[in-house]
Amino acid sequence: MEEKQYKGRILLLLSQRNASQQGVIDLLKSHTTLVISSKQLREQKLSLEAQNIALTHRNRELESRSGQAPSQEQEQKFRAQQEELNLKYKQLSESGNQILQLTQKLNDYEKELQGAQAKIAEIQQALLEEKRKAEAILQAQEQREITVTVLKEELLQLQVELIKAEEKNRDLTKENGILLRKCMERVEAEAMKQNAEFDNNYGLQARSAPLPNLNHSSPAIPAPESPPAPTATTTPTIPVSLASSSSSVPGSPSPVISGSPSSFGGFSLFRRSSTKLELPTTGTRVYGRTVIPTHTLNTLKIEKGELNSVAFSPSGSVFMTGGMDKTVRLYDSGTTRLLHSLHGAERCIMSVSFSPTGEHVIAASNDNAARVWDTSYGRQHANLMGHSGKVFSSKWTHDSRKIITGSHDRTIRVWDAASGYCNKTINCGSSCNDVDMTSDSNVIISGHLDYHLRCWDIRNGENIADMNLHSGQITSVSASHLGHIILTNSRDNTLGVVDTRTWKVLRTLSHKDFTNGLNWSRSCFSPDAYYACAGGANGSLFVWDVSSGNLVAHLDNHESDSSAICCCAWNPGGGTVVTADKSGSLAIWG
Secondary structure, eight states, X not given: OHHHHXXXXXXXXXXXXXXXXXXXHHHHHHHHXXXXXXXXXXXXHHHHHHHHHHHHHXXXXXXXXXXXXXXXXXXXXXXXXXXXXXXXXXXXXXXXXXXXXXXXXXXXXXXXXXXXXXXXXXXXXXXXHHHHHHHHHHHHHHHHXXXXXXXXXXXXXXXXXXXXXXXXXXXXXXXXXXXXXXXXXXXXXXXHHHHXXXXXXXOOOOTTOOOOOSOTTSOOOOXXXXXXXXXXXXXXXXXXXXXXXXXXXXXXXXXXXXXXXXXXXXXXXXXXXXXXXXXXOOOSOOOOOOOOOOSEEEEEEOSSSOEEEEEEOTTSSEEEEEETTSOEXXXXXXXXXXXXXXXXXXXXXXXXXXXXXXXXXXXXXXXXXXXXXXXXXXXXXXXXXXXXXXXXXXEEOTTSSEEEEXXXXXXXXXXXXXXXXXXXXXXXXXXXXXXXXXXXXXXXXXXXXXXXXXXXXXXXXXXXXXXXXXXXXXXXXXEOSSSSEEEEEETXXXXXXXXXXXXXXXXXXXXXXXXXXXXXXXXXXXXXXXEEEEEOTTSEEEEEETTTOOEEEEEEOTTSOOOOEEEEEXXXXXXXXXXXXXXXXXXXXX
């Protein structure tokens, strides 16, 4: 059909061309006729002129011979010839004018003919293109038909496989329920057995002893609620691992799990033991006068790999660390004595944080989970599982009711601290390296791999601000507890100070000797937020004045091997700064 239309189109164009050229042919014929007529008129003119000249000479001869004037007959003949000659001149002139007009028309027709031929060439080219497109469409249509046929066959196969998978899922659901009950019974029996051994070894008092409240002015985290019983359409999920938390003080055996565990949605929960840890008061936050450090006070070496995070308790009496050896360690801030070790993480710990009440600690690790321990008894209180990637950061809200985690899976999760359930998941678009909360606990701050600082409303998960203020990935974010400013640290070797009221950059802190050497390097504010400090890749500590942006301290740790500093924390009392480096060393600066 398309080929017939194509041929018809060509014939129509050819007929149009012939019709347009017919006028040109007629014009050429008329021109040729006029040229011939003009030539004949010229010849007649020449003949008449010759006759006229001959008659004139003859007349003169006769006059000279006879001495008389020409006769009237000769005069009339002469006038007739003269009039005939004038008429021929006039006809010749008109013929010349007609020749000029016809020549002009001929030129115009030639131009029109050239334009028509160019249009015909363009139309022919367009027809060729359309023909090629039509052929391509036909080929694509044939390919689509083949693809549809293949997809239909695959769909039938997938439907058959889906039916088989649904049958298998029903069988596995039944089996999962049976295994869950058996697992619960086994863990219950194991817990009772271990508790009995623990009582025999240490003569502990009844396990119903109440939990001590180290901070009477702040409420403790409420006891977790019992999860709902599974229904016909809800299948309990067996946790990846029912992690039994353990703790150890040098020279003493590890306490064991007390009570029976409950699990729901990948969350493991344990009733706490009455074995109380002898820790200094970790509760009420105390802000003292900030003292800029001038030298290293003490250095501790931990032999099992790098340290990724360090944090002070709200009172500043205890600080803790987490790192490559999967252990959270708590130290006395005054004596640097190791107070306790908390175990349970299955991979490297990336972030540690005290709750605002000081009664709990949380650690985020590379096993896609974050864990909460009770500082009173050293028992694991919760295992927050749900991320599909490494958890790089975890922080508490200032009312201790919620926990925020940021992960490599490009999500931020909000957890209920009492029950351990995930209340909200925020898709943030890029790997989240660090999170923190503003002082009113309403805004989540996150730093990302794509160089952006993002802020989220904790109530609805909406994005409040999205700032591209660095030329390298953001490795840490810190919010001041006393004001409206945020501190960011980046691989572009600068720190940014941002006002949360206007979401504008107030100051950029940098120095020619400062280099951020790690993707998880943490910086911090001083307690009064007048200063900001960060560790460099060469093991030096840098302190800036936030208001002026000037560097006020550049300190080298001569007792260390100058490994890159991974993190730093400023004592809430304002007197000391603790840093941890890639070699596993702790340094206390004052």
